[in-house]
Amino acid sequence: xxxxxxxxxxxxxxxxxxxxxxxxxLQGEKILESTIRVGYNHRGIEKACEExxxxxxxxxxxxxxxxxxxxxxxxxxxxxEEIAGLEMPGRGLYIRTLVAELERVxxxxxxxxxxxxxxxxxxxxxxxxxxxxxxxxxLQVLTGNRVNYGINTIGxxxxxxxxEQLDDVMKGTQTLEERTKYYIELATQEPTLIQRLSGVGxxxxxxxxxxxxxxxxARASGVARDARKEDPYAVYADLEFNxxxxxxxxxxxxxxxxxxxxxxxxxxxxxxxxxxxxxPIAAKAPRKIPAxxxxxxxxxxxxxxxxxxxxxxxxKPERVKVRAPTLANIQAVTKMxxxxxxxxxxxxxxxxxxxxxxxxxxxxxxxxxxxxxxxWKDLREWSIEWYKERxxxxxxxxxxxxxRLGR
Amino acid sequence: xxxxDQVRQELLAKFPWLDASSRVSRSRRLWxxxxxxxxxxxxxxxxxxxxxxxxxxxxxxxxxxxVLSAVYHIAAKDGIILNLKTSVPxxxxxLRSIVPVFTNAEIYERELIDLLGFKVEGLREGKRYPLPDxxxxxxxxxxxxxxPENLDAITPYGKPPKES
Numbered sequence: 001x002x003x004x005x006x007x008x009x010x011x012x013x014x015x016x017x018x019x020x021x022x023x024x025x026l027q028g029e030k031i032l033e034s035t036i037r038v039g040y041n042h043r044g045i046e047k048a049c050e051e052x053x054x055x056x057x058x059x060x061x062x063x064x065x066x067x068x069x070x071x072x073x074x075x076x077x078x079x080x081e082e083i084a085g086l087e088m089p090g091r092g093l094y095i096r097t098l099v100a101e102l103e104r105v106x107x108x109x110x111x112x113x114x115x116x117x118x119x120x121x122x123x124x125x126x127x128x129x130x131x132x133x134x135x136x137x138x139l140q141v142l143t144g145n146r147v148n149y150g151i152n153t154i155g156x157x158x159x160x161x162x163x164e165q166l167d168d169v170m171k172g173t174q175t176l177e178e179r180t181k182y183y184i185e186l187a188t189q190e191p192t193l194i195q196r197l198s199g200v201g202x203x204x205x206x207x208x209x210x211x212x213x214x215x216x217x218a219r220a221s222g223v224a225r226d227a228r229k230e231d232p233y234a235v236y237a238d239l240e241f242n243x244x245x246x247x248x249x250x251x252x253x254x255x256x257x258x259x260x261x262x263x264x265x266x267x268x269x270x271x272x273x274x275x276x277x278x279x280p281i282a283a284k285a286p287r288k289i290p291a292x293x294x295x296x297x298x299x300x301x302x303x304x305x306x307x308x309x310x311x312x313x314x315x316k317p318e319r320v321k322v323r324a325p326t327l328a329n330i331q332a333v334t335k336m337x338x339x340x341x342x343x344x345x346x347x348x349x350x351x352x353x354x355x356x357x358x359x360x361x362x363x364x365x366x367x368x369x370x371x372x373x374x375x376w377k378d379l380r381e382w383s384i385e386w387y388k389e390r391x392x393x394x395x396x397x398x399x400x401x402x403x404r405l406g407r
Numbered sequence: 408x409x410x411x412d413q414v415r416q417e418l419l420a421k422f423p424w425l426d427a428s429s430r431v432s433r434s435r436r437l438w439x440x441x442x443x444x445x446x447x448x449x450x451x452x453x454x455x456x457x458x459x460x461x462x463x464x465x466x467x468x469x470x471x472x473x474v475l476s477a478v479y480h481i482a483a484k485d486g487i488i489l490n491l492k493t494s495v496p497x498x499x500x501x502l503r504s505i506v507p508v509f510t511n512a513e514i515y516e517r518e519l520i521d522l523l524g525f526k527v528e529g530l531r532e533g534k535r536y537p538l539p540d541x542x543x544x545x546x547x548x549x550x551x552x553x554x555p556e557n558l559d560a561i562t563p564y565g566k567p568p569k570e571s
Binding site for chain 1: 432433435436438461462463464465467468469478480482484485486488490509510511513514515522533534535536537538539548549553
């Protein structure tokens, strides 16, 4: 009988994308039990919210997470709007929901890439992340930003959308839908992928309920829970969509749920574009919010966001409490790791889709000639010049690449 | 579909004394305050066992001056959230763990301990959450009288080392 060994993984570890600590008790390669320590990213945002105004808090809360930024800001302002008793304009809510579903598309595609990477299928990552650029561009067109969209405001949204922008959304959705059909085919028919993901990170339905799992993790264990259905917010009550569940209870099931949810999101995006009413995009919100409290639920791509807000009649909240979906799901990870293989640990953790952030792509340069924006093409030419000055000429290589790519 | 007011009536049939301290703020939102902590477990168990509230969303801790309060947000499959609030005195803020009822309560109870200085009886040994391991005793950031300067006064972070 081999002796049990306890090994720490994290908080900083090549297999993890964000800080978390796992103490794994191993017998050979098998994980007997695990304990988790989180909190390394605690930034005191709840306390900071108490010292800022509601509008400032909205932007702060949007920065809790780079991927589900719209989820957090919406969950927060929904609570504030409820306390203030605002009459919400239909068009504002439609735009808010449109951005929400586009965000889900980008998040699920991103996850699919990460999952591909964790199981050594990097081609899948390259493909999905390439396709994800379509939805990132749409978000940038609609809101002005790739991440931290800043579209929300208390009482509605800050920017209206034009007919042309909505046409672009329809076109982009068409392409993404075709690509997603291919990924669904791939995930459900490619034997190596199915075998790698099946039976890994098992979470039985009763454990999913007991441990309070949310979102795709719960739905892949057959728990039919979705805040968009149970507690419809924004305009979800007007939309027709299916609640996706799966009974595989493993990482394979979680992949299937997310892929099929993408198809539901495309369906919703089309409905949102065609049904979008005319009219104002925001109601005027008071600076001081009357005393009261509200709890708001929001189905983020990773699961349910819960925000509690208590107002005291001033322009600053008395208390803001945030429960992000990863905190609900992280407790289920110990169960998923039990009796699994050590080598499966990265994909099991990645399968709950914990958060990490992306970055911007345009740089503003302040030069004596005045400020200017460098786009990707300028940056590329600039780098070629920069190397040429140092005796390394890459322009020929560039031409060769262009002729080979046929552009 | 069940309405929040129906749930309230069922709750009042069992606990008539909750009449003044319970309200429905909108559809699917029920707020109940059990200010006497000795009666809290009974109400919680009734809601879980007889009213089908089987999901714990989270627990919010509040600094209400002379008392510390905790709001247990529990949900049912029909989308109703029951916000069950209770309070304990600030000088003896002791709650009993609800892990026997909701397994996932553990991390939320650890949050109450770290950020507001609650004591939770019956919680198993385990790693703290979310503050760092070296966080000084008696510093509870979400209490209203806590300021970041409190920490600067007792920890050497950001201060030049003392000359010896």
